[in-house]
Amino acid sequence: MNTQAGLFDRSVGATQHASTAVDPNPLVELFRDPYLLAVHKPAGLLLHRSPIDRHETEFALQYARALNGGEHVYPVHRLDRPTSGLLLFARDPDTASVLGKAFMAGEVQKTYLALVRGWSAEAGLIDHPLREHAIDRRCKDDPQPMREARSRFRRLATTEIPVRLEGYPSSRYSLVELYPETGRKHQLRRHMQHIAHPIIGDTNYGRTRHNHYFAERFGYSRLMLAATGMSFAHPVTGEPMTLRAEPDASFTRVLSVFGENLPPLPGGAGQDSAGP
Template sequence: MCAESVVNNQTSATTEDAQALEALPVDETLDHIEFHIRHDLQKRLDLYLRDRLPHHSRSMLQKLIRAGAALVNNRPAKSSTLLRAGDTVQLDIPPAVDHHALPENIPLQVIYEDDHFLAVNKQADLLVHPARGHWTGTLINALLYHAGQTAGTLSTGSDPWRPGIIHRLDRHTTGLILIAKTDEAHWRLAGQFERRTIHKTYLAIVHGVPALDNDMIDAPLGVHPGNREKYAVRTEGGRPAQTIYHVRERFGRSSLLELNPKTGRTHQLRVHLAHIGHPIVGDVTYGGRELTPLDITGPAAPPSPKPICPVIGRQALHAWRLHFVHPFSFTRMSLEAPLPADMLELLSVLRGTGR
């Protein structure tokens, strides 16, 4: 039987959220939270609070905002209020159900580690950190176990739910991710990401063959107008986004691309490649298709009653290399994560058929 396909599910308000909302008028039950916005985020208030408070559902946060529990610069705000540098956000919110990330013995492929940070080759189907409905089985749980086994630490960062996390990869994207072990290493590495001095290189297998060997995709991105769980090219109101691509191999009806994102927008590579008509193989969210051996080689035998499984059951996207400066020795570093088995198998089949 083939592996179960990935399905995106929208999260609704939890029972705990509803009970907490009913308790809103009782001041003694509320926590007062305050955030100071340091950068010009151009992000809606409800989306910002969802990211900062992952243990509360977005629908509950919107109800709290409508009830007047959220202030921006000491004035009642709307869910659609855009946050800018210098804003202060205040929120009175019912205490969340207490969740704690616990160590779990989940395999980790450590590419590099010293006293300040480590680099991990993240496997597919692994969330980076706990979120609504996914409190276990994440990279954070694996890192906590690794730290306990090696007498190591993880940075606290800006969010206690995401110790050590400087940047993220999508659940089904594999490859390099840097993890800070100390707070000082965290802000030094995070600063390199913010200044865009870290050079990131991805590998992707896409449908079709781009007309140009090299090009830059310059297309602003924003939330999809019809599905807030997705992103899309938005010429009006989108945030600037640039991706440079280089064609490494051609297979007739598909290609291996090397990608260098110049910005770091959510789903940027996936949306940009779909935008130019070359979605990533397996990325069904953005127009890609799962490829079976028959799709690639053509029928070589009579049809079988057994299901034909795809060669790869996720988007064929891998964070391959990182070039950056060590946060303490200031030496230039270059780390590389080997391709996972499913992408190697897909490439092997494509190279054997020229498709």
């Protein structure tokens, strides 16, 4: 942990996360103080109970509570079930209230990594309003207004694979860093689809042929979206904080498609890193 100038920095590497396979708790603790608990959530784990997935019995919330000695924890933001990475909890209601307001006010900066179809621009802003999902509304026939939604992106690497999937002799992919400026449901996934660079492994907004190719090549399927960073003012001390979560093994293994083009990743991952 780096505490210089009030900056807290903690990462979890692929080796650390892979080693938790024998641990019944799938969460990896990244940071803890009297007010906050930050963990790495694996892909496929729900945050809490949902009417959409009534059959599920395991949730990140219950595992975080176990890490907290059985005491209640309070989720302060969302992380979609298929998305892996950094998940933050408050350890008391007052801290949860302060953080919740900070998220609502856009005072928390979040960072994600994603593997997407095609070669994206080097950087850009996606300013594209989104409508609330009908499945989230009690009255599905009540039309909802479009809400502003903005996401920034930065391309980190590109690759071209000699595999014909959509009529072209080869297939192109980009590794991008994403920065949502608003917090709409599935915002990053929908925005990347909007600019014709859907995220690999996205069964809702992605390209089926590309998803199948990666699933067959690596022997498993997952959404290639990982929450890797979060910066905000500490809800009690006011000091600036940056929390980081290095992508886990299931994510970094797929990035081998970039070969020597893969740079060191934010948070310490990458082919030239031995991990923390």
